[in-house]
Amino acid sequence: MASNDAEYSPGFWGWLNKRLPVGKFMREQLLEYYAPKNFNVWYFFGSLALVVLVMQLFSGIFLTMFYKVGETTSFDSVEFIMREVNYGWLLRYLHSVGASAFFVVIYLHMYRALMYGSYKAPRELLWLFGMFIYLALMAEAFMGYVLPWGNMSYWAAQVIINIFGTIPVIGPGLVEWIRGDYGVADATLNRFFSLHVVAIPLVLLLLVALHLVALREVGSNNPDGIEIKAHRGADGKPLDGIPFHPYYTVKDIVGIGLFLTLFAVVVFFVPTFGNLFLEEANFEPANPLSTPEPIAPAWYFTPFYAILRAIPNQRLGALLLLIAVMAFFFLPWLDRSPVRSIRYRGWWFRGFLAVFTISFGALMWLGLKPVTVAYVNAARVFSVGYFAFFLLMPWYSRWDRVKPVPDRVRFHE
């Protein structure tokens, strides 16, 4: 007993740590966790995603204190928040701009993984947890957008729920089950509220925790794609690693400061961001008799929406939309390259990734536009560029002439 006590510091800290391993946890996760020392700008987005998550939780919790869910009350309560709740306008803009910021950060976070092969073994499960977070986030954003019950809220719900109607056999029944009524109605709004405020945030928190535990287990990848644990010093620590604290805590704080600055510029000066973050049509109450024109989902969904509209067959379009999202799940197994990072890959991979990037951006732009012959044709072309990246990967990743991978990290190419 006495010798056990001697291991703990005196006072409250010692009392606490004997009962809950707070100090041990902090030491292991911050001081004894060694991360590669060559992280570049692409490695900020994980911590930024956590910051945005916390911000959405706080602003969302406070919004829920004033928002009144219901067909007849939702829209009015949002205007009540904007006009009559002290700083309500700020709560609202933090949340609406935060939602878009979440997707900016997440897409950049995912892109880092594509460039540096962070999804490859032994990090496949880490990647899968991340993909599940992405799916949960899409559901969360979709449902959140319905809550103000503006005209775009209503019609976005109508269109996206109808996509589920294309599933063979169970489609129509499923749509009615999701809606809880014969059309998008109060029942739909109410259940979306519950899912958005309680269920999906809990799922998200769980997935983020699993994502971080998985990361801790395998360690971070790095821009060179080499395993830093392969070369250890006399003290057992990776030669190319540095303790997460203080080096990456201090570096991430700079990233957070820069991000918050940009974020504040948007929130305080251009919160609607040229009709992209808060659409004009949503400042009119939901009207089942009048579809807004043009109708488009939020910008972060439009690449997939463009793919859906490019296919003349409704069922096939929905199927391709599904494949477009699910393709990411298979990346760890589609990629047959012996090399992780783009720095040491050949020109096949670089070419296909470039085409994919351009296609994704073009599809995002096209998804916001109305349907014309020219735009649909363009969307078809870029859909090919999008799918080619995944479908042909088993071959071009093997054909690629890779460069020799160094033993130790380098800071740039």
Place this chain on the structure above:
Amino acid sequence: MTDAEASADQELVDADRRKFLTAATSATAAVGVVFAASPFIASWQPSERARALGAPVTVDLSKLEAGQMIMPVWRRQPIYVFRRPPELVAQLAAHDARLKDPKSLDSEQPAYAMNERRSRRDDIAVLIGVCTHLGCLPKQRFEPGDAQLGTDWPGGFLCPCHGSRFDLAGRVFNGSPASVNLRIPPYSFPTENTLVIGEDGTNAASGAA
């Protein structure tokens, strides 16, 4: 100076600079957190709708008979407005010994209500009808002499929850669980027969009290 000493010096300088920069960054962050928290905390203050609904209430007194009480609501509280019979008003000074706070020194009321009648006028009483013990609505017992309250009962209020008793000026009797007199809202009489609750020409009435 040897190399070892020089580098030791170097490290010393570094540590100080690090402490300073850490302190500066942390202090700025702390200030930022306080500023960031303030809109969230401020959002809990009564909204503009609450303040609008808390606007002054106008009451017409022309139909109010002696011994009759009406109960308008102001800022979600019941306000007891009643016309005291003149003979009972005169007796208000008689039972000071039975009261816990006859001069209203510990109780809450505007300056113009800090008198024996606890009101601006003899005839009209305006009280907040919330028992100062635990918040129930006291019931009116205006008739002097009462089987339940005793033959020396001068008229007033009996709270049904725990038995606190108040006189016609809202002052609390000895032996009641409540310790202070009934509270008085701000009010004024723009005309002889009009009462405005919530407005008395001072700023106290218009704040988000």
Place this chain on the structure above:
Amino acid sequence: MNKSALIAAALLGAACSLGVAAQEPAAPAAETVPWETWQAGNEVSNVASLQRGFRNFMNYCAGCHSMKYVRYSRVATDLKIPTGMLKADLLPDGAAPADYIHASLQGQDGVAWFGKEPPDLSLIARSLGVDKSYRFLKTFYLDPSRPTRTNNLVLDAAAMPAVLSDLEGVKAAVFRDVKVTVDGRTMTEKKFDHFVTVVPGRMSGPEFDAFLRDTVNFLDYAGEPAQVDRRSIGVWVVLFLLVFTWFAWLLKQEYWKDVH
């Protein structure tokens, strides 16, 4: 011919040609009036303009259009209108300062008289936009085929009559035929060319534009009353964050000296 006669003839000739030139109509406008690019040019921080706009709204719009999310008292506070003036000059009969702005026109009458209920205008500046609202108010023209005898370039077959024609005057629209190709098919469309004044209004062109600018400015404010505060707070927030980021950067540089 002597010199003076020559000079006189030259001067007379010059005067005639000038006179002729003066009588000739100015060269016809070859370009269409670019009404789709008109901008309101309003400034929400201009309180005097907002005050005039609010007065205009109460005089010309509040008869039919409500602003159900806007309180009179809030407008008075934000626009620095004293309560006395609000009650005396701007508040309709029976309304209290804390009330929301409700139109005099009651629900079913709007449908009966105009075919549809005049929409609430609290958010029109955010859903239709400030510039489009400005253009809407500026492009009413004479159209005998409509029940209101007017039509509108922004909202074709608008149910709203030209309520400002007293101030602006009455104008007719001149259209011209134009060939248009859509998805491979060529059609002839009537495209607006320019306006012609039929009856002049009480205000001149620039006066009316200023009137509209003030009114639309008020609509802009009413759409988001917090916007002026938002921007001014934003300046401080961004400055603070820049300072914080700079400190954090210095801290990071200091620690990263260890890493090579």
